[in-house]
Amino acid sequence: MAHEMSGAPVSGILVVGGGISGITTALEAAEVGHEVFIVEKNPYLGGRVAQLYKYFPKLCPPACGLEINFQRIKKNRNVKYFTLTEVEKISGAPGNYDVTLKETPGYVNSNCTCCGKCAEACDVEIPNEFNFGMDKTKAAYLPHEMAFPQRYVLHPSILGTSAAQKCKDACQYNAIDLDMKPKTFTLKVASIVWATGWNPYDAKKIDNLSFGKVKNVITNIMMERLAAPNGPTKGKIVRPSDGKAVQNIAFVQCAGSRDENHLPFCSYICCLASLKQTTYIREANPKSKATIFYIDLRTPGRYEKFYKKVKADTNVSFVKGKVAKIEEDASTGDVLVTVEDTLAGKKLHEKFDMVVLAAGMEPSTSAVKVPGNAKYDENNFVISGEILSTGCVRKPCDVMSSGQTATGAALKAIQMLGRR
């Protein structure tokens, strides 16, 4: 931990979730002059956006904005952060909360210099979570290159094995502590902002789209990793079954979203994400073609220009219609898509190298609730109230609106500081 706790604070703001929304809330409040604590369950800050290759509509790298934000954190003594930490219990009320936090061991302490000797010594590989299991990483690993704080972690699965001992022996800086135990501690804060973000909707639940059954069907967030230069294929867009370069790709919109059986709401970002991802494939594989199957293309306001830009590429086509069925051509690994083209009024059967499901966003609070007095809407998004909420745990939104709501949430959190 960069900033170890020095006695319990008497006032301050707790921000739960260290993604772009949480970081923004924390920094905006800290730069007004207030003390802020960020709690993040991952070993690094950055959250979901750290996994994205580019942002729409500028097609710029998320790491650029994260780097500035990390610089702001480094320079500001008002910000303290706790990684590998989750909130266990909240009691009290606005103006005076007692929060119990639990830190999970990463088995690497702040002595870590990121020299990489532990990973060199480690002979066990695990599925790379950051890349959604599309490749493997050593069990002693840096979650990703831009990880902040820049520190290795040991996967708990190797604990008690010779691999763990080899890692420890390789470390020259006494940074590996295999006896690290979970740690519970408390904080007193005046306001709490919930910013735990979203999870990709589990596409396996959408039976007819065959995710998990047909190898060359992936989700949009997996596509981000596949296209990223630091991803499992170093940015080569190839299909999972045989590593063949993808030339003919389809994007299936509303995979889970706008569907009473799955997510009844619209996930806001998927239309734009798919439009953006057509640019990935078109750039990586110049001969490629992309088709987007959609119900409505939701490119509000300034995003309309981006849609037009993508539409101007004649190798990207748009079909209005909901995909009914996805199957595998067993001999080739190709993906067969059945869709009702609602404008032409006919059923289409098309074949693709790979299909990307524009899987929706589910609030993280669908899985893990706020351990305190929070209110939810019918889809488990946190309604901002006594416990404030911001970003994608509050409503489905893009990065820019996350920044907006996060900045507003910082003000609301500050307003609570006066209360007792």
Place this chain on the structure above:
Amino acid sequence: MEKKLGVYICGGCSIGEGLDLEKLSLVATKEYKVPICKTHPALCGEEGVSLINQDIETEGVNTIVIAACSGRVKYDVFDFGPSNIVERVNVREQVVWSHDWTKQVQVKTKDAEGKEEVKAETKPNEDTQMLGEDYIRMGIVKANKTSLPEPFLEEFTKNILVIGGGITGLTAAIEAANTGYDVTIVEKNSQLGGYAARQRKQIPTKAPYSELEPANIQEKIKEISNHPRITIKTGTEIARISGAPGMFDVSFKQAGTKTKWDVPPPRKKEEETGEAKTEEPVELPADQIKCEDILTKDTDAERFGVVVVAAGGRPADPSEFEHLGYGKFANVITNVMMEDAAAKGKIIRPSDGKEARTVAFIQSPGLNGDDSDFPYCSSVTSMISLKQAKYVREDYTDGKAFIFYKHMRTPGVYENFYKSMQNDEGIFLTRGEVKGVTENADKSLTVEVDDTMIGENIAVNVDMVVLATGMVPETRFDPVINLAYRQGPAFKDLELFDGYCDSNYICFPYETRRTGVYTAGNVRQTMTNGECIEDATGAALKAIQCLESTNRGMAVHPRSGDTSFPEFFFQRCTQCKRCTEECPFGALDDDEKGTPKPNPTRCRRCGTCMGACPERIISFKNYHVDMIGSMVKAINVPDEDEEKYRIVAFVCENDAGPALDMAGLNKLKFSADIRFIPVRCLGSVNTIWIADAMSKGMDGVLLIGCKYGDDYQCHFVKGSELCNKRMDNVAETLGKLRLEPVRVQQVQFSIDEYNKIPEVIDKFVKVIEGVGFNPMKGF
């Protein structure tokens, strides 16, 4: 402060394996006579840090040069408090992790029988060692040339000015006032409330987002009218805002009038980049009042610390879409006209006041497959049509509403609202292309629609047609803020966003190019009432943050917390105006002679002025022309017969710098002929540094900065672009000196492209090898 240097060299993370630490120490102790120089196998450990702390305490070391890892890591470990200067020299990522430690050399030996044989022998890589030593030299020079910044502090006010009394402005004012700040809200109309006060109902703002809500703007107006911290000025406009954050002097005027405090037209065609243009006097029409110069002080002005702009917009005119009949047929109206009518009472058609029981809403004007919605609309217009369709149903039990759309845009939670409207049996939603609207004898209208989802072309007879038109931001017509700035009265970059004063930064949605002036609501993007409220709350925070930072003498985004600011040595100023013109944030105003007047609280500390100044009279305490120039000169340039090239690279510390670290972390290897010097922004690169490098005998200069163009990534907006323009002049100068222009090049680089670092560098090294050694070497 009397400096006492200490140089501390770390041997950890392979530094000690790749470099000869003894020799590195000699650079400090012998060449630079640094009194204290120590090495340690793991400087960041407890023992290493206490070694430094001890020297601070007992030896009085106050300027600490740490040759170890990148300054981006272990920043907290190597923080020795605000009164000590710390300079980090990156010999890990940029030396031992990215260069070979050894190299194979062919050595002739004689074997036991005296026969000569050639053997490959592994020797320490002298190029890597030279690289490390140069970085130590540069670090020591930099530490010698830097000093601790002293914040710019004045008598600042903390009052907030909000421009615009619609839902956004009201919210911003209330939120700021409720946080404890005094606010003045200015509205040009005689009433507060804006368009929100003209609504019958509003699009849902809270869960479950399915039903219309009563418009609650009157409650906000009441709250603001009784708020002890809020002053209201209706019927008032801004004549001018002069000054800077913490000390803006605002001249108000009665709306619609002209005063001598209006901002005069710019003195010349304002061009923010390029050479100063000759001034052309602006002819004033006879009836126009002569405006005072921007630097003249209005003694009646009121002082504010920051400004929130919530000026909203004006309804767009859909006349250009002739096939829809607006302006031709009385019963074709816009959604704003519909809202006004609905707020008054039952919906009636304009031609004769007859009840409008069947109404068609047109979402998208396009023909021939163009699926854009109306200009300046957003998803808001989809929702307004749904809302107004509901009005028809509220007013008439047999009412019918048809909505013809290309894409129904109800993103996110607004899907619930769409669904609930779909459940109304009197609302008919069809995707289709509207071919045209025609008027019938009884003034009813026929709407012809093709390509509907039911697979046929239809014609519908309706009482009235409502066009889902957008809202044009006020800033498209009027500067609104009327800044008395030499760079002009309006926001910059408006053309990038069709007149919206929106942020170019996805991560930083409130950033504008006018420090201390934040925008919110429909002037930024078209928004629903709910979105306006959220946006206004964020803008209020940013305004408060700017006040507090200014009051601490600190910069705002992106160098938030920086207390350095540019200082000018005016005796040598030649009034060339380049600094005034090039500052991306309009921080400088020049007087009639052309002497710049600095406004430190407008400054974002990028150093673009410093890069622009041909006289090199602009400097920061901890960043100046002499500092970087001296670092360049500190690089050891080998003689030509050593056959080693030397290249210096100026690197943007925000994106390219971290990318270099990532390249090191990934152990990517590149030429050891190049030395990197981080700069705040390429905009701060003064061409004298290039001259310094060339006259020192260096063979090439590389500039690595952010991408520019419409989707620029430069955190200081224009830095990398300005640098590129200055390079044109450099090429010319090189030509005069008979040096090949290819010796100086700029590349655009993103932070995530670290895997391309070797390629970029080695390519440039090849270019330099192609043109050969700098002929000025050794002179």
